[in-house]
Amino acid sequence: QVQLVESGGGVVQPGRSLRLSCAASGFTFSNFGMHWVRQAPGKGLDWVAVMSNDGSNKYYADSVKGRFTVSRDNSKNTLYLQMHSLRAEDTAVYFCAKSRDTSIIRGPIVSWGQGTLVIVSS
Amino acid sequence: DVQMTQSPSSLSAVVGDRVTITCRASQSIYTFVNWYQQKPGKAPNLLIYSASGLQSGVPSRFSGSGSGTDFTLTISGLQPEDFAVYYCQQSHSTPIAFGGGTKVEI
Numbered sequence: 001q002v003q004l005v006e007s008g009g010g011v012v013q014p015g016r017s018l019r020l021s022c023a024a025s026g027f028t029f030s031n032f033g034m035h036w037v038r039q040a041p042g043k044g045l046d047w048v049a050v051m052s053n054d055g056s057n058k059y060y061a062d063s064v065k066g067r068f069t070v071s072r073d074n075s076k077n078t079l080y081l082q083m084h085s086l087r088a089e090d091t092a093v094y095f096c097a098k099s100r101d102t103s104i105i106r107g108p109i110v111s112w113g114q115g116t117l118v119i120v121s122s
Numbered sequence: 123d124v125q126m127t128q129s130p131s132s133l134s135a136v137v138g139d140r141v142t143i144t145c146r147a148s149q150s151i152y153t154f155v156n157w158y159q160q161k162p163g164k165a166p167n168l169l170i171y172s173a174s175g176l177q178s179g180v181p182s183r184f185s186g187s188g189s190g191t192d193f194t195l196t197i198s199g200l201q202p203e204d205f206a207v208y209y210c211q212q213s214h215s216t217p218i219a220f221g222g223g224t225k226v227e228i
Contacts (some may be wrong), residue, residue: 035218037220043222044207044209044221044222044223045158045160045166045209045211045220045223046220047211047218047219047220050216050218058142059216059217060217061217062123062217094219095165095166097154100171103194104216105154105213105214105215105216105218106154106213106214107171107213108156108168108171108172108177108211108213109156109158109166109211110177112165112166112167113165114164114165116163
């Protein structure tokens with residue numbers, strides 16, 4: 001079955017960088033768009049970024065544009081989120097999630113990892 | 123950008139109730155709306171896709187309707203395992219957006 005396992009979270013000071021990884025298994029990773037979605041403690045879901053199956057298209061939430069970069073390595077079945085200039089408001093659980101389709105919009109998110117917690121604090 | 127306004131933010135119900143949650147989009151998104159359920163400490167789970175499609179494995183007491191700007195998630199005959207938070211999501215265009223969530227509690 002589909003498995004998505006995030007890693008790389010932790011405590012980081014404001015202004016610093018962090019890279020999250022998402023190891024995928026149980027499906028043909030290179031066939032599907034992939035998302036990052038975050039959830040601040042006690043808050044709702046907040047979409048962060050999406051990347052197409054082949055990496056040719058990527059889109060970001062306005063709140064992270066210019067600071068976060070999504071990438072993927074289809075040979076390693078891994079999705080990444082490079083985060084720079086981190087702010088207190090970036091504190092959240094970050095979920096890696098799989099699109100139903102190759103298309104990165106129009107279709108739903110069908111699978112989620114369990115998330116990795118990022119805390120931005122001095 | 124498309125904004126999703128979900129209501130109510132919370133509701134109280136009992137087992138057996140019919141529960142309705144609504145979501146309004148800031149512009150027409152046709153039927154590109156999905157609904158998710160999230161239980162405490164867990165990842166979300168897809169319930170409904172494309173406004174009214176029932177995801178495989180989801181009980182038939184869950185249903186969705188709507189098109190354009192107004193959408194509804196209905197739970198017909200609330201069960202104990204349905205107490206959770208529900209989110210709508212628009213997948214019409216980027217930036218993708220979720221509604222603020224509806225907490226269904228006793």
